[in-house]
Each structure stands twice: as structure tokens, then as C-alpha cells.
Amino acid sequence: MRGATPFGVAALRDDEPVPNFLDEDMTNERIFQSGDDMLAAMVKETVERLEFAIATRGHASMAVAGGRFPKPLFEKLSTVKLDWSKVTVTLGDDRWVGLDDDQSNEKLVRDHFLINEAQHARFVSLKTGDANPEDAISTVSSRLRTDLNWPLDIVYLGMGDDGHTASLFPSSAPDALQKGLYPAHGELVAAARPTVSPVPRISMTLPAILNARYIGIHITGQSKWSTFETAKNGTEIEEMPVRAILQQTDIPVDLWWSAENPKG
Numbered sequence: 562m563r564g565a566t567p568f569g570v571a572a573l574r575d576d577e578p579v580p581n582f583l584d585e586d587m588t589n590e591r592i593f594q595s596g597d598d599m600l601a602a603m604v605k606e607t608v609e610r611l612e613f614a615i616a617t618r619g620h621a622s623m624a625v626a627g628g629r630f631p632k633p634l635f636e637k638l639s640t641v642k643l644d645w646s647k648v649t650v651t652l653g654d655d656r657w658v659g660l661d662d663d664q665s666n667e668k669l670v671r672d673h674f675l676i677n678e679a680q681h682a683r684f685v686s687l688k689t690g691d692a693n694p695e696d697a698i699s700t701v702s703s704r705l706r707t708d709l710n711w712p713l714d715i716v717y718l719g720m721g722d723d724g725h726t727a728s729l730f731p732s733s734a735p736d737a738l739q740k741g742l743y744p745a746h747g748e749l750v751a752a753a754r755p756t757v758s759p760v761p762r763i764s765m766t767l768p769a770i771l772n773a774r775y776i777g778i779h780i781t782g783q784s785k786w787s788t789f790e791t792a793k794n795g796t797e798i799e800e801m802p803v804r805a806i807l808q809q810t811d812i813p814v815d816l817w818w819s820a821e822n823p824k825g
Contacts, residue, residue: 588793588807588814596781596823603779603817604637607715610775614714615647622649623715624765625674626727627656627666630719630779633823635674645681649709650674653718654728654753654764655687657694664760685709687750687763694752694763701763702749716773720780723757724792724801728764730755731800738799742767767805771812778806779817786818 593599607623614621625631655666662668667686675682685708689697718726725731729741732755741751741764749769753762770776780789792801793808806814 587810587812588816590816590818593817593819594821596819596821599779599781599817599819600633600637600823603634603777604641606777606815607634607638608641608643610715611643611648615644618710620647620649620710621715622651622710622713623717624651624653624713624770624773625670625717626653626719626779627669628719630781630822631717632669632673634779635670639674639677639679642678645679646683648679648682649685650682651685651705651709652687653716653726653770654762656758657688657752657761657763660688694761697763698748698750698752702747705749705765705769711772713773714775716770716776718770718776718778718803718806720778720785720788720792720803722784722788724788724803725755726778726803726806727770728753728755728758728762729767729802729805730757731802732756735799738802740766742798742802742805744768767802770806771809773812775813775815776806777815777817778803781819781822783820789816789818 591602593602611621611623650670652666652670656664658664660667667688670684675684685704687701689700691697720726723731729738730753731738733741733753737751737753740748741753744751744766748766750763751766753764780786792803795801795804798805
């Protein structure tokens, strides 16, 4: 089998058909000067993978990231003519804030992605009514296990200057980061309270992220490129959790980089 397998979640079978855009080089650097050119290429890649999944398996699933870059990606994807009723969308992580809070990744997805043509996609939330993300781990793990088709067809992630991805932060308490990287009981999500964040967060665990057919990490600017270079050449996962994605050899990863942000 390919990839890490969270407890109770199906992994990609060796006999499953794979799209011809997979190759043996698991980390592929896709470099653009123009942010708009990268955006167009990512839209094309995303649509091809979703269409392939729907054609071969009857459904598609994807996890997306929050932040500044995904907004124009979401808006472009939302206008694509696709059988969105067969697509399920979730998040790689979210801030533990109200759904009307501008810091909410779910709000970003609902306002800019699940509109237009894509309004027919199904969304699986990482949030509950619990006061703290630590109290929601069992509920959200069960939800993701039940409501998503695993392995995920696409996982899109960002990367911070500190080497975090999703909400797997090096500045989280060591025991909390361990729960995110190496969950003891197959949890699909973990709570995070990194020192660099003013609010608590919830994140997919590393095994959940790696239970995917494809991972894309999107970054822009020279600072992020330097972080990427440091991450891919080092070895300590807890120091830069994104290394766990970049240095594994089971799941194909595209590192999407542009010198500038998309203009629209």
C-alpha cells in the first residue's frame, strides 16, 4: 500500500488505477515568476485530478489550506464547470474561532470557494461547538473518518517561515506537536496552541495528511523559497514539520512557488 494509513481509514490500493500525471520523483518543484501563471497552472492541475477521480471512482475529495494565496485559487475554481456534487471539500487546519470570524479558514472557503459552480460541493468542517479544540478531537476524527473518501485525492498545504504546515507548528508544546505528528490512537486531527498564534487551532495529523494521492504545497516570495531550501536539506521533523511532507517518498508532492503573489 502507498502512504500512511490513519486508524480505520482506507489506504490507496496497489491495484487502483493512478493518473498518468504521477511520476517517480515524489517532490517536484514547479517554479513560476508570475503568480498568475502559477495560479492558472494550479487550477488546471486541480481540475484534472478532480475529473480523473470522478471518472474513475465516482467521487473526489480534497483538503485545502487557509491564508492569503488560496483566496484567488478558490475564486477561480468556483467558476469551473465540474460535477461538484461529487466533490467533498475539507480543510487541513483551522483556527478555533467563530465561523463569522475573518480568521476562520472555513469562512474563507464558504465565502470564496463554495460559491458559483462549486456551491454544490459538500463541505466537511473541522469545527464543533466545543470551547476548546482539545475537546473536539474525537468528534472531528470520527466525522472525517466517516464523511470523507480516503485516501484524499488532493491535499493543498501552505508553509510558514518557521517550517510549519497545516497547524503542525514547531512552536507548539512538544507533547502537542507529537500528537499532531505521531497520534497514538489513530486520531485524524490534533489541537495546536503555538506560541506564534493568538488563537488555538485544530489540524489534520501527519498520517491523515499523508493518506492522500497527491499533495501540493503553495508558497510565494524569496523568503519562503529560502525556508523550503532549509527544510528539504535538514532532517529534524520537530524543528520544521513540513520536512515530514517533503522528505517522504510514498506520496507525490508538488512544491508550487512563484516570485510574486497572484494579482487575481
